[in-house]
Amino acid sequence: MITPVLPTYARADLEFERGEGPYLITAKGERYLDFGAGIAVNAFGHAHPRLVAALTEQAQKVWHTSNIYRIPGQEKLARMLVEATFADTVFFTNSGAEALECAIKMARKYHAAGGAPERYELITMEGAFHGRTLATIAAGGQKKYLEGFGPAMLGFPQVPFGDLKALEAAIGPATAGILIEPIQGEGGIRVIPNEMLRAIRALCDEKGILLVLDEVQTGVGRTGKLFAHELAGIAPDIMGVAKALGGGFPVGACLATEAAARGMVAGTHGSTFGGNPLAMAVASAVMEMALDENFLPHVNMLGLKLRQKLAMLADQYPRVIEAVRGEGLMLGIKCRITNTDLVAALREEKMLTVGAGDNVVRLLPPLNIEEGHLDEAMEKLGRACAKLDAGLADEAALAGAKS
Ligand SMILES: *Cc1c(COP(=O)(O)O)cnc(C)c1O
Numbered sequence: 398m399i400t401p402v403l404p405t406y407a408r409a410d411l412e413f414e415r416g417e418g419p420y421l422i423t424a425k426g427e428r429y430l431d432f433g434a435g436i437a438v439n440a441f442g443h444a445h446p447r448l449v450a451a452l453t454e455q456a457q458k459v460w461h462t463s464n465i466y467r468i469p470g471q472e473k474l475a476r477m478l479v480e481a482t483f484a485d486t487v488f489f490t491n492s493g494a495e496a497l498e499c500a501i502k503m504a505r506k507y508h509a510a511g512g513a514p515e516r517y518e519l520i521t522m523e524g525a526f527h528g529r530t531l532a533t534i535a536a537g538g539q540k541k542y543l544e545g546f547g548p549a550m551l552g553f554p555q556v557p558f559g560d561l562k563a564l565e566a567a568i569g570p571a572t573a574g575i576l577i578e579p580i581q582g583e584g585g586i587r588v589i590p591n592e593m594l595r596a597i598r599a600l601c602d603e604k605g606i607l608l609v610l611d612e613v614q615t616g617v618g619r620t621g622k623l624f625a626h627e628l629a630g631i632a633p634d635i636m637g638v639a640k641a642l643g644g645g646f647p648v649g650a651c652l653a654t655e656a657a658a659r660g661m662v663a664g665t666h667g668s669t670f671g672g673n674p675l676a677m678a679v680a681s682a683v684m685e686m687a688l689d690e691n692f693l694p695h696v697n698m699l700g701l702k703l704r705q706k707l708a709m710l711a712d713q714y715p716r717v718i719e720a721v722r723g724e725g726l727m728l729g730i731k732c733r734i735t736n737t738d739l740v741a742a743l744r745e746e747k748m749l750t751v752g753a754g755d756n757v758v759r760l761l762p763p764l765n766i767e768e769g770h771l772d773e774a775m776e777k778l779g780r781a782c783a784k785l786d787a788g789l790a791d792e793a794a795l796a797g798a799k800s
Pocket of ligand 1: 491492493494495497526527528529578582583611612613614615639640
């Protein structure tokens with residue numbers, strides 16, 4: 398019999414009653430060190446007093462009005478985002494997929510408004526993930542997400558990951574732009590090198606097409622920069638943001654330059670809940686903390702330390718870990734064993750991580766963790782790797798005994 402909750406998720410049999418900083422706590426009081434952070438969402442951990450206050454204060458005033466009226470919280474947060482980034486304007490959404498929907502529509506409308514409606518294609522890279530709506534599964538191009546849902550939406554040609562030549566060759570008279578994640582998250586913490594991002598930016602300028610970045614997972618400090626494209630010293634024309642923006646409250650945003658947004662006039666796009674006062678209050682508090690001068694240096698310092706420690710672990714357990722990659726506190730452990738075995742072994746150590754494509758385990762801790770939490774994580778990782786490594790030794794011995 399089907400469960401009352403539609404069974405679309407392969408969930409771990411684990412539930413939490415409350416959270417406290419980087420810990421999630423079960424009803425029995427077991428404390429799990431959360432190095433998944435709701436998949437890069439809880440950037441300031443759980444139940445951060447400042448975010449709790451922002452939400453509850455707004456909850457006393459007004460929850461929802463409508464985009465029929467001005468929403469002061471939107472104007473405040475949009476100003477903050479515009480001042481802190483390349484963007485001149487922002488559309489607020491409830492999720493990452495919706496931020497990408499807006500980005501896709503905007504890129505198409507840009508060319509239509511410029512008299513070239515035939516330019517509607519966004520070229521993407523294999524391994525991409527942009528969400529689960531019909532447009533974003535077409536953009537992601539992954540068979541497992543497209544299958545059975547009818548013909549995929551047109552307009553998302555795909556090239557192999559990191560193949561600049563193929564990317565250039567794919568640009569034609571129907572191209573509206575290039576849509577990529579600076580670091581693929583679901584795809585397995587696959588980093589687009591800075592030189593390549595710069596070359597892609599130059600290619601877009603040369604061809605008169607738009608660079609659309611999906612920074613839903615990389616954004617709001619995760620990589621040690623406010624947004625990952627800053628690592629390469631370039632800027633997109635349009636950018637989707639979500640996950641960490643609300644620190645756990647659902648909110649997304651599509652940021653754009655004035656030029657890229659030229660077609661998005663009154664009536665072209667909308668959302669009932671997008672930019673809701675509750676979401677704006679929390680996201681404004683998140684941005685204030687992310688813009689604190691000590692925040693990004695902290696992420697960078699801890700990111701470097703964690704990476705060094707993980708490199709040592711990889712040296713110690715070469716049969717378990719193949720490589721460590723990523724930026725800031727968006728790190729991936731590329732496994733030699735099955736990645737889900739490491740996720741499960743860590744869960745037994747009461748540490749939460751997230752699997753990804755390319756046999757990777759993602760470490761995405763809250764960005765405000767302290768060094769002590771890194772030490773705790775490394776102890777748990779060490780024990781999990783030792784167990785898995787011992788398992789491999791047993792298997793080898795068994796195979797030896799049989800032959
Ligand atoms: C999570 C994610 C999305 C989708 O966000 P939802 O809020 O689940 O719709 C899109 N792009 C990237 C890169 C993501 O990591």
